Structure formats: C-alpha cells, structure tokens
Amino acid sequence: MSERIVVDPVTRIEGHLRVEADIQNGKIVDAYSSGTMVRGIEKILRGRDPRDAWAFVGRVCGVCTSVHSLASVRSVEDALDIVIPPNAELVRNIMFAAQYMHDHVVHFYHLHALDWVDVVSALKADPKEASTIAQSISNYPKSSPGYFSDLQKRLGKFVESGQLGIFANGYWGHPAYKLPPAINLIAVAHYLEALEWQKEIVKVHAIFGGKNPHPNYLVGGMACSIGLDDVSSINAERLAYVGQLLEDAKEFITQVYIPDLLAIAPYYLDWGAIGGGLGNYLCYGDLPTNGYRDVSSYKFPAGAILNKDLSKIHEVNMRDDAEIQEFIDNSWYEYPENAKGLHPWKGETDIKYTGPKPPFDHLDTTKAYSYLKTPRWKGHAMEVGPLARVLVGYASGREEFKAIVDSTLQKLGVPATALFSTLGRTAARGLESALMADWGLGFYNDLISNIRNGDTRMANMEKFGPEKWPQKAQGVGHSEAPRGALGHWIVIEDQKIANYQLVVPTTWNASPRDGEGKLSAYESSLIDTPVADAHQPVEILRTIHSFDPCLACAVH
Amino acid sequence: MSTRPERPTYYEELLHRGYSRRDFMKFCTAIAAYLGLEATGAAQVAQALSEKPRLPVIWLHFQECTCCSESFIRSSHPIVADILLDKLSLDYTETLMAASGHQAEKCMRDTMEKYKGEYVLCIEGSVPTEADGVYCMIGGRTSLDILKEVSATAKAVICWGSCASNGCVQSAKPNPTGAKPIHKLIKGVPIIKVPGCPPIGEVMAGVLVHLITFGTLPELDGVGRPKAFYSKRVHDTCYRRPFYDAGLFVETFDDENAKKGYCLYKVGCKGPTTYNACSVTKWNNGTSYPIQSGHGCFGCSEENYWDAGALYLRNQPFPGFGIESDADKIGTAAAIATGVGIAAHAVMTNIRKSKLIKDVIDEGKDAEKEL
Amino acid sequence: MSSYKLLRRVFVWELPVRVYHWINALAITTLCVTGYMIGKPPAIMFGGEAWERHLFGWIRYVHFVAAYIFVFNFIFRIYWGFVGNKYADWKNFIPTNRRYFQQMWEVLKIDIFQTKPGGHMSVGHNELAGFIYFFTFLAFLAQVITGFALYEPMSDSWFAGMFSWVVPLFGADSYVRNIHHILMWFFILFTIIHVYLVFYHDYVEGRGEISSMGGGWKFIEEDAFEAHQKREAEEKAAEEKAATEKNNKAA
Ligand code: HEM
Ligand code: HEM
Ligand code: NFV
Ligand code: SF4
Ligand code: SF4
Ligand code: F3S
Ligand SMILES: [Mg+2]
DSSP: OOEEEEEOSOOSSBSOEEEEEEEETTEEEEEEEEEOBOOOHHHHHTTSOGGGHHHHHHTTOSSSTTHHHHHHHHHHHHHHTOOOOHHHHHHHHHHHHHHHHHHHHHIIIIIIGGGTOOTGGGGGSOHHHHHHHHHHHOOOSOOOHHHHHHHHHHHHHHHHTSOOGGGTTOOTTOTTOOOOHHHHHHHHHHHHHHHHHHHHHTHHHHHHHSSSSSOOOBTTBOSOOBOTTOSSSBOHHHHHHHHHHHHHHHHHIIIIIHHHHHHHGGGGGGGGSSSOTTOOEEEOOBOOSSOTTOGGGOSBOOEEEOTTOTTOOBOOOTTOTTTEEEEOTTBSEEOSSTTSOBOGGGOOOEEOOOSOOSSOSSOOTTSOOBSSOEEEETTBOOBOSHHHHHHHHHHTTOHHHHHHHHHHHHHHTOOGGGGSSHHHHHHHHHHHHHHHHHHHHHHHHHHHHHHHTTOOOOBOOTTTSGGGSOSEEEEEEEEEETTEEEEEEEEEETTEEEEEEEEOHHHHHHOOOOTTOOOOHHHHHHTTOBOSOTTSOHHHHHHHHHTOOBHHHHHO | OTTSOOOOOHHHHHHHTTOOHHHHHHHHHHHHHHTTOOHHHHHHHHHHHHSOOOEEEEEEEOBSOSHHHHHHHTOBTTBHHHIIIIIEEEEEETTTOSOOHHHHHHHHHHHHHHTTTTOEEEEESBEEOGGGGTTBEETTEEHHHHHHHHHHTOSEEEEEHHHHHHOTGGGSTTOTTOEEOGGGTOOSSOEEEEOSSSOOHHHHHHHHHHHHHHSSOOOBOTTSOBHHHHSSBGGGGOTTHHHHHHTOBOOSTTSHHHHTTOBOGGGTOOGGGOBOSTTTTOBTTTTBOGGGGTOOOOOTTSTTTTTSSOTTOSSOBOTTSOTTOBHHHHHHHHHHHHHHHHHHHHHHHHHHTHHHHHHHHHHHHHHHHHO | OOOOOOEEEEEOSOHHHHHHHHHHHHHHHHHHHHHHHHHSOOOOTTOOOGGGOOHHHHHHHHHHHHHHHHHHHHHHHHHHHHHSOTTTSGGGTSOOSHHHHHHHHHHIIIIIIOOSOOOOOOSSSOHHHHHHHHHHHHHHHHHHHHHHHHHGGGOOOHHHHTTTTHHHHHSSHHHHHHHHHHHHHHHHHHHHHHHHHHHHHHHHHOSOHHHHHHHSEEEEEHHHHHHHHHHHHHHHHHHHHHHHHHHHHHO
C-alpha cells in the first residue's frame, strides 16, 4: 500500500503549487502536480490594443519579470512585420542577460539552497575553517575568518531571539543534509551577500526600462533613446553605469555563484542519478544577434532532444499547428472539443473548475486536477529550462557550451549522463549564468561600438500607428525565459487582439498528465525519488525546486 | 496601536519570575557557549534577549505575480537582509520561507496564536470571489477563507501593490475570476494601501520601517495610502515638467525630441494623473524611473488603470469607432457634416422660402422708396 | 405690390442677458481653442530649450481663467432666469405645457424641414431654440463638473475642491477627461448651428435677430404682437379661473 502525501503550499517558488505524491517503501511511485491559482489574463487581453499587450503580460510574473514583455513585443512585431533597429536588439539582449543572472542567482541562493544547506548547522562551523575553504575556491574578497565569525555571531543572535522568521520550521537536522558545517556557513554568508547583490544587477533594467521589476518595453524597439548630448537620454554616464553593473555581475557569478555550486555539488553526487524524468528537451532559442527572424544567429540554439539522444537535434516549428498543442484532459478548462489539443493561435481559455469543494484534504486526481493546461510537442511531453538549453547547445556542437559543460563534468568527476538529473538541472543553471555574464558584456561592447559608428536608432516607429496594419495578422513571439521555452501567440484583427495565448516554461514542466496518461516533467522526475521521512519530504522539494517553479507564469 | 500591552522580553520575563540580572547573564553565557560563540557573544545574546521582540509579520500571496516581493527585496535602505534579520520577523511568506506544506502552515498558526492582535498582515495579490473563491487555493483552502481568518486577529493589514490595493491586471475587464482588492473584503482592521505595480522597494521598506520605528501607522490619505509617498502626482515633480509647460513634446518614440528628453505627454504619459513617488524617490535606489528611461508613466498605482485608456494614446479611441477614432476625428467629421448640412439648408431656404424672403426684401425696398 | 407691415419694437434682452451672452460666447470660444490644444498640443520640433518658453503653461492658464469666468457667468445666468424679464425666465427653456411642444414642432417644420413657407413668430426664444438651450445648459453643467474634477488635483481652491468626488465616481481620470473632451465638440457644433440660425432668422424674417443681442430690441409685426397679447390674456384668465375654482373648493 502506498501513502499519499501532500505538499501545499510548495514554498520558495513563485505562485501556488500543490504536489501530491504516493510513497511506497520509501520511494515515490506516483506524483501529481497542480497549479491552484488562475487569473485569466489571456481572456483579459482580447479586444485590446496589441501595442499594450506587453504591459499586461509583463504582469504574468514579477520573478521572471520582463521576459513576457519581450515575448509579447516580439509577437506583435512578428505579426506586423516590424524589424527593430540593432541597438534595440542589443539593449533587449543586455536586459535579458541581466534578468538571467538575477533570476538564477536568486533561485540558487534564496529559493533552492535551503534544500541543500542546513542553516542551523552553520552555527557549529569553525569560522577559520570556513575562511580557508572559501579562499581555496575563490578570490572573492569577503572571506576572512573575522567575516565568517561576525556572520556567525549575527546568526546566533538571530536564532537565540527565538523568532526564526523565514527559517522557522525548516527541515534542519534532516539526514538528507550532507554539507559540513563550514560549507553551510559559507553558503549562509553568500545567501546574504546574494540578497544584497541582486538589487544591483537589476539597475540595468532601471536604466533601459525605467524600473525593475516590470521594466517598460516598446513595440518597434525600446523607448530609451540614445542622446549623447542630453542628460536624460542614454548618454555616456548611463552607458558607463550599465558597463559597471555587468562587470560586477560577472565577478559575483564567477567568484561566488559558480565556486559555491562546485563546492556543494560533490556532497550530493547521488542526486546526479535522481530526478531525471522525461529525457525529452525543448528549446525555442534566443539572443538573436542578427534579428529575431534569423534563428541561426541565436546565442541559444533552438531544437528538441528526444529520449536523451544527444546525437540528434530535431527542428521545432512554432507555427505548425500539428507541432505544439495544448490539451486540457486533466485541466480545469473547457474546449469546444475537450479531447482535442489546440494550437495556441486557436487556443481557448474558458475556465471551469471541477475539483473538490474547498476546504479539502486531497484532490481527486482521477479527474481534472490543475489550472495548468498540458502542452505537447508532436505529442511528446517535453522538459524545458536551463538543462534543455545547455543540452541543446552542447548537442548542437556549440563550442562555448562544450567547453563549459565538459570542464564541469571533469571537475566533478561524473559522466555526461549525470546531467539528466536534479543535480544536472541545478548545475546547468549555473553554467548558463556564467555564459550570460560574458555574453552580456559582449552585447554591451557591441552597443558601444554601434553608437561610436554613428548608429543611434533605438526604435522603428514606421508601423506603430494602426493605420498601416493589415486587417488580419498573426505572430509568434518566443524567448528562452530563465525557466525555459516561452511562446506568445497573437492574432490581430481589426487592429485589436482577437486572440492571445501564452505557453509558458512552467506550463510545459508542471502540467498535469495528458489524455494518454503521459506524465509531464515534474511528475515524471519525482517518480523513484527516495523519501526518507514522509512528513519531512525535503527530497521532493529538491527535485521540484531544481526546475525553479513559477506557477503564476504557468497558469497566467 | 499604542494601546496594546507590550509583550515582555525574555529578560523581563526572567526578572518577573524572580531571577536576577546576574542569573540572566549566566544564562546568556551558557547559551553562547552552547552555540560555540566567543566571549563577546554572550553580551550580544544578552542584548538580543533584552531587546523588544521583532515585529511579527505574516505575508500572504494570493492572485499576484510576486513582483511586490521582488521589489521589496530590491530595497536599498534599509537593505532587506537587515530588515529580515534585525527589524522584523517574517514568519510566513511563501516566496522565501524554508518550510513548505504542513510545516509552513504551522508557521502561520504559531504566529497567529502567539502574537494574536500584534502581528502585521501583509498581502500581495487580489482575491478571486467568483465560483466561491476556487480560483485561488492554498493548502486546500480558498484565499478568501484564509484572508478572513488571518486578518481577523491582525494588528494592521498592508496591501502591497496594485493587486491588493485595487485589483490590478486580473481585475481588468472582463475580470474572469471576480478578482477584488482587499479593502472590499474585510472590515474592522486598519488597512494601509501601498499601490504600484509593483510599489517601489524603498517605499515598501519605508512603510514597514515607519511601523517599527514609530510604532504607529503612517498618516494615510483619503483612500488609505501613506501620504508620505502618494500625496504628489508623478507629474508634479517630474524633471521633464519644464518641457511640458513649454509645450515641447516627444511626437513619436525615438524622434529628435525624444533624444532631447522632451515631455512624454503626447505619447501617452499618465504622470499628470498618477499619484506615486517615482519622480522623487525613483526606482532601484534612485537609478531611474519610467519617464527618465523614455517611456511614459502608465499610471500603475492608480485605481482601474488597465481599463482607463490605451497606453500610448493621449486621446482615447471613441467607443464603437475602432482604435484610430478619437473624439477629435469624430468631431471634425461631425463639424464638416454640419457645415454641409448648413450649406444645403441655406440653399433650400433660398428656394423654398423665396416668396417669404422676397416679401421681406420688397417690404424694405418699398419703405426705402417711401422715405 | 407692397405688403407693408407695421413693426413694433420690443425690448427682449436686458443688459445682463446681453453681457452674459457675450462673455459666455467669448469664454466658450477660448475654452474650445485652448482645450483643443490641451488635448492635442501642436507639434513643435526642435523648439529649443524649455526655459525659453512657457507656451503650454499659458494655454492651460488661459483655459483655467476662462473656465472660472465661464462658470460664474453661467451661475449668474441661472440666477437671472428667476429674476429677469419674461424672455429670460427659466420657463423658456423647460417645456411646462403642451403648447410648448406644439410650438417646437411648428418651428421644426418651418425652419428645419421647411415644409411650408410660413411665418412662425416668437418674441423671445422660439421654443425649439429654448429647448436646445436647455440641453446646452446641461452640457455647461457637465463641462463644469468634469472640468473642475480634472482641475481639482492641481488647485488649492475650495471651489475646485468641491468636485473631488467626480473622478472616483467615474473610476478613472481618463473617463472624465474623455467626456470633457467630447463635450467640446458639442459646443463647437452648437456654435456653428446657432450662429447660422441667428443669421438665418435675421435674413428670412428681417426682425433684427442679430442686433438683438447687441441692443436688446427685436421687431415684431403688429398682428403677431396682438395675437401674442391675446393669447397671454387668455392664458392669464384661464389661470385665474382655475385658482378661484380651487379656492372655492377648499372653502
Ligand atoms: C465649454 C467649456 C470647455 C471646453 C470646450 C473645454 C475643453 C477642453 C478640452 C478639449 C480639454 C482637453 C481634454 C483632453 O486632454 O483630451 C480640456 C482640458 C481641461 N479642461 Fe476644459 N473645457 C471647458 C471648460 C472647462 C472648465 C469649466 C474647466 C474647469 C476648471 C475646465 C478644466 C479643464 C482641465 C483641468 C483640463 C485638463 C487640463 C490639463 O490636463 O492640464 N475646462 N478642456
Ligand atoms: C456671432 C455670434 C453670435 C450671435 C450673433 C448670437 C446671437 C444670439 C441671439 C440672437 C440669441 C437669442 C436667440 C433667440 O432668440 O432664441 C442668442 C442666444 C444664445 N446664444 Fe448666441 N450668438 C452668437 C454666438 C454665440 C456663441 C459662440 C455661443 C456659445 C456657444 C452662444 C450661446 C448662446 C446661448 C447659450 C443663448 C441663449 C441665451 C440665453 O437666453 O441665456 N451664442 N445668441
Ligand atoms: N515559467 C516561467 Fe517564467 C520564467 N522564467 C516565464 O516565462 O517565471 Ni515567473
Ligand atoms: S501589484 Fe503588480 S507587481 Fe504586485 S503582484 Fe500585482 S501584478 Fe505583481
Ligand atoms: S513626462 Fe509625463 S509626468 Fe513628466 S512632465 Fe511630461 S506629462 Fe508630466
Ligand atoms: S507607471 Fe508606475 S512606476 Fe511610476 S512612473 Fe508611473 S507610477
Ligand atoms: Mg496559456
């Protein structure tokens, strides 16, 4: 007999996720992932001005802020055939890099780390030992014994206050925690450092988009005009500010994030064989360097991998209505024909809750059990996200990916198959952050040289006015959001939005099973996960968190 | 607020039970030793224990995008690590707390019991009211249910962001889930609205710091927003205001006027009708704000702003006439039509009333002759 | 053949009505011009530095000054509707009996559809004009309410402060602004038609319609005057009769 356990709310994520898992003999035998909040933003968009859509969909998520706005302006530009100036592409790429570095660092330290790091154990560490270890793995200046002992005192005072705040009721002392106290102490120190650092890198968004979270985008380019002779436009001072922020970010990623990742991973190498799940990976690609329409110019290549077969990259066509479809067999929605999948251009969002009447203890998982729809690519359940991107980049033979992946595998002494796992997912996120740190600076340098060469265009306003729009148009805007492949499909009719559908990374990963009973990424990756204590299921959190769930995104 | 009894500190409690200051210090030294702290640690522990308990805070997430939490952690003064470790005790927030599931629910219950009437309830997100609230459920309960229970024994409620203050994007037409802001759902507890999508991090921190430092609610305006941050329009202190008064406007994005930093009024800036601190406090530790980056304000802190007109249009489309028709276009057409009508009428008058007009004219001519 | 008619000079518009009228006409014209520019400011490319000019500030300032003049002038007119002569009386604008509607229909037939070339003769406003002025006054009121609601946030005056309830009522500033803007077009259309009709009447009837708003005098045919007098006498008699009957019943 198996025991059904419930984790709700799953915390240290974005949004409202509920996991129900059946445990038998200390292992998960079945799992259900449910999104329990819906807003209906796709419905709200209908009938509105397509140029405004980016602001609405931006509010889908404030954690991966800006990526929906980016996908949105791309979808409108795609529909209306608007080509943005090179500077706008670069500014968008720089903002994208900043978003990645922010999101991944915050995920690693503030959302994921407490699954691996025992905060209470850090109180027992020897600050001198922590200092020695820290100095051996990185040049980061904050690493003296005094630094660690001050922190420890502060922590001790905090714990002794009896008010543990966000650290209350954690799984401290659980046998699954394996790090020595000194490394726990380093991680806690960097938890606080990262908290302080993350507010800096987002200033890149403030400079180009006016604020963060939720910076401003613009159909046709960006609103931040370059005016080297004006104090309020993008001038030398603003550019220097961005450059400095990108340099500092690179330092943090290479001197704190990556070394910590490499210091923690060796204690959890068993997780290189747990939580792999589907083995199918999907990327739309991103970071165009020669226009959105030129997919070959992307820094992140597009493609799909099936059954962990890295020797073949399948092509993905987002416009083909037989490739990407969303199903609602186990979702709280209604379609004209419930059993038939819909391509997003024809997608519908009619909410229909059929679950148990709250308050309830268990979902009825024999029926619909989630507000997420179930997307499929050519009928396959696909995993999206950092691991998918790194694998597709690696399998495509891109040198940058090969170099960083191979050196990491070597450092950890594990085979490439360890990538298909919870650990692999968490590592991939770090690796692509390191790539981003470099790429961001590269885009920045390109922007500077463009301006030096006299190109100061930032927006193409030729077709901004609706008088030049066709009576009917449709477009796709895609992006590789931090959590994976993101697509926005828009249909414009009579200058208004006739349909707008988002298929979001977490929709792919966290969706309920499809009509044929095929599990999606979360559910399938939980199968066979060991759970030492069903009442403290930290193992479930490890694998679920390795995806970096965002449920506001997933349902929207 | 000031009427509530002060909770005794650990030190006070010990004194009350007959222990002396000496006993207290001995106890602290023991704890410090137990924790492996150095000698100075004991003094610090003593200080911590004799200080006031940190303000307990429960932070609920309903229909939201977590951007308010994200904005909060962007605060630069004070930085959020200091807020979390020294200033308050954030006992429940799904975004950052270590515990999940039952353990998380226990955190909430513990605080509600131990600090009944003393904890501050922060709310991020609106509450769906259609279909008995099933559009937002946490731990198998509806957000409406949770809101009612947790707010009942809170000292005050802070509504973070536009979601909690005015319903934000999900309450825009047709509001498929019946999303409502908090003040429409609960009564009997002081409510502070901190609108904005999201609000500025330093403003959020500022509201909390006010509560902690002065022990009182900040003074609120007529609709419940702290006056300190919401009493001025963005436009009142916008650095582009001189261009506005001069009549110098950006005509389209990235035109020559945009490169010169002219006023964004004609490309849709809603600064003249938006109450927020953006043009003074600015965003991300004073780095910039929407207008400074070349994009107009779209009024993200205002009631109803998603339905209050398209982003880039100064003159809103005329209802029922499509996106390009504003009142001026319709008005001009009507004026031309009127002109044509008048011309037609004048011609008709001369034809159909020719006799009458002739009579009047003849009459005058006769009189002239007679004179 | 001469159809010579005797014309009688009637004093219709008292000085306050005339002064009101021209202040009003001037204020509305100013408000339309400045209002239009507030809604759609003229494009000035490469216009130099902000400190060199204050054009938009002036436009708005003039709008607000004209707005105050407009409002108090309007309030004065309402007052005069209760104390002025019978041509200024509020009953000219609000239909209180069946005859008013009949007359309106007459005017509509004769002036607008031009069915029969005849002579409908009124002394003050004709009924159709009066009725349209009634709506114009309502539009004045709406314009004042929306205008001062928009003005309230930038003003410390108690008068503007009285309108702080308006924006919350409509839900957003932009709704109020839209109404305010659309109403401008009502006034523009009104003015075009109004001025045309004044000229039209003057031209067709030759009774000094245009100059009446200058000197106050209109000219009216003797027979029309007598018919008018007769009708008013009859109406008065009927009224008195009704009053005595009522008194008798009460007693
Ligand atoms: C016949 C009378 C009036 C006309 C035709 C008129 C017309 C207009 C128009 C067309 C606008 C531009 C609206 C837009 O932004 O789209 C405007 C703005 C405005 N009007 Fe009037 N208006 C009139 C009376 C008034 C009155 C009585 C007030 C009272 C104070 C007023 C106050 C305002 C204000 C405050 C604005 C907004 C100005 C700004 O945004 O700076 N108006 N008006
Ligand atoms: C050349 C310009 C104008 C002339 C010659 C003129 C003449 C007149 C005349 C003769 C009347 C009395 C109408 C009647 O017999 O029923 C009148 C009434 C009126 N006019 Fe004009 N008008 C002019 C412009 C305007 C303008 C620009 C407005 C404002 C939009 C305006 C608003 C009114 C109003 C509201 C009345 C009713 C007056 C009352 O009884 O209080 N007029 N006008
Ligand atoms: N899933 C998701 Fe997002 C991301 N990354 C969006 O596209 O998190 Ni809020
Ligand atoms: S108010 Fe805006 S920023 Fe805050 S949670 Fe709601 S949508 Fe996000
Ligand atoms: S940019 Fe906006 S807020 Fe600033 S002066 Fe112009 S209209 Fe006002
Ligand atoms: S859009 Fe919002 S961020 Fe400030 S400038 Fe306007 S209130
Ligand atoms: Mg969708």
